[in-house]
Amino acid sequence: xxxxxxxxxxxxxxxxxxxxxxxxxxxxxxxxxxxxxxxxxxxxxxxxxxxxxxxxxxxxxxxxxxxxxxxxxxxxxxxxxxxxxxxxxxxxxxxxxxxxxxxxxxxxxxxxxxxxxxxxxxxxxxxxxxxxxxxxxxxxxxxxxxxxxxxx
Amino acid sequence: xxxxxxxxxxxxxxxxxxxxxxxxxxxxxxxxxxxxxxxxxxxxxxxxxxxxxxxxxxxxxxxxxxxxxxxxxxxxxxxxxxxxxxxxxxxxxxxxxxxxxxxxxxxxxxxxxxxxxxxxxxxxxxxxxxxxxxxxxxxxxxxxxxxxxxxx
DNA sequence: GCTGAAAATTAAGCACG
DNA sequence: CGTGCTTAATTTTCAGC
Numbered sequence: 001x002x003x004x005x006x007x008x009x010x011x012x013x014x015x016x017x018x019x020x021x022x023x024x025x026x027x028x029x030x031x032x033x034x035x036x037x038x039x040x041x042x043x044x045x046x047x048x049x050x051x052x053x054x055x056x057x058x059x060x061x062x063x064x065x066x067x068x069x070x071x072x073x074x075x076x077x078x079x080x081x082x083x084x085x086x087x088x089x090x091x092x093x094x095x096x097x098x099x100x101x102x103x104x105x106x107x108x109x110x111x112x113x114x115x116x117x118x119x120x121x122x123x124x125x126x127x128x129x130x131x132x133x134x135x136x137x138x139x140x141x142x143x144x145x146x147x148x149x150x151x152x
Numbered sequence: 153x154x155x156x157x158x159x160x161x162x163x164x165x166x167x168x169x170x171x172x173x174x175x176x177x178x179x180x181x182x183x184x185x186x187x188x189x190x191x192x193x194x195x196x197x198x199x200x201x202x203x204x205x206x207x208x209x210x211x212x213x214x215x216x217x218x219x220x221x222x223x224x225x226x227x228x229x230x231x232x233x234x235x236x237x238x239x240x241x242x243x244x245x246x247x248x249x250x251x252x253x254x255x256x257x258x259x260x261x262x263x264x265x266x267x268x269x270x271x272x273x274x275x276x277x278x279x280x281x282x283x284x285x286x287x288x289x290x291x292x293x294x295x296x297x298x299x300x301x302x303x304x
Numbered sequence: 305g306c307t308g309a310a311a312a313t314t315a316a317g318c319a320c321g
Numbered sequence: 322c323g324t325g326c327t328t329a330a331t332t333t334t335c336a337g338c
Contacts, residue, residue, distance in 0.1 A: 014206035015207075016205070018171075019170075022331075032306065033308090034333090038305075046212070047209055048208060048213065052169060053205060053301070054166035054170040056301075056302050057201075057202045060200045061155070061200065061302060063302050068259060085296045088297075089296060092303035093303075094297065097296035097297040098220075098292045098293075098298075099293045106296070138253060138256075139252060140251070141250075141251045141253060142251045143248075144250060145246065145248060146248050146249075148207060149208075150213060150263060173313080173315090175314075184325075185314090185315085185324095186317095186323080186325075187324075190322080
């Protein structure tokens with residue numbers, strides 16, 4: 001799907017705040033409300049926009065503690081990999097899982113209440129999974145930037 | 153701010169899809185439309201919900217290549233740290249920056265078109281910043297899970 | 305693909321238990 | 322805190338260019 005300059009501006013606006021009205025966007029882009037409406041529909045149907053979500057402040061719900069956890073598997077058979085990925089994806093503390101290159105096989109972003117909760121997560125949930133070789137945790141001291149918006 | 157069970161269900165619904173109508177939510181939670189409306193307003197004013205955003209599929213806009221870049225600073229004076237954080241936050245390829253514990257000082261999540269674009273980013277943008285000591289890149293082979301929703 | 309106006313749906317405000 | 326009613330605003334559809 002081809003995106004023109006207007007589409008890109010539109011995506012920037014919606015990535016920043018998806019509750020803008022079509023009228024407001026129409027004003028900013030100097031288009032009619034219907035034109036904005038149709039462009040948005042096109043971006044949704046073309047799956048450029050995958051979804052609309054509300055973002056919750058972690059500190060307001062006791063999930064301020066963020067850690068990156070790198071994981072090595074013991075054996076990389078297809079079955080093991082699939083099973084591990086499925087199991088780890090089901091853990092609610094784990095927001096992101098990436099299969100990566102390098103010394104470790106996976107990087108996880110984990111968000112919990114505090115260090116104690118993290119310890120509990122590691123002991124009772126993560127290392128309870130099958131096929132985990134070794135892990136290495138890196139703790140976030142402070143989040144400097146954290147956006148979901150891709151600049152186009 | 154105290155959240156009851158209904159608030160938590162409401163947050164789960166809005167984190168999954170923020171375009172649900174109050175009517176639809178009211179049906180799911182067995183409340184009136186106005187009650188849903190007021191609860192959402194309260195969550196917004198109490199800054200439990202920080203914002204509403206559209207999520208864009210990276211592969212549809214040529215940003216499929218994701219890397220984690222770990223960075224060590226040469227000198228940790230307050231001025232250096234502040235300046236580095238400000239500069240790195242301005243790079244559009246960098247979606248996330250975390251000051252972290254451990255061997256490296258920062259973890260960046262970088263999204264670009266491909267490996268070539270990453271090389272270009274490293275050579276011309278990142279290592280052009282002041283005070284960077286060493287870096288280490290880890291490349292995403294495949295994203296296994298990637299959600300913005302915090303389970304409450 | 306855009307415009308402008310009409311129709312349908314939703315959000316916001318108000319009186320009240 | 323909740324409900325139900327009323328009004329305002331927005332989204333969605335449609336004919337026409």
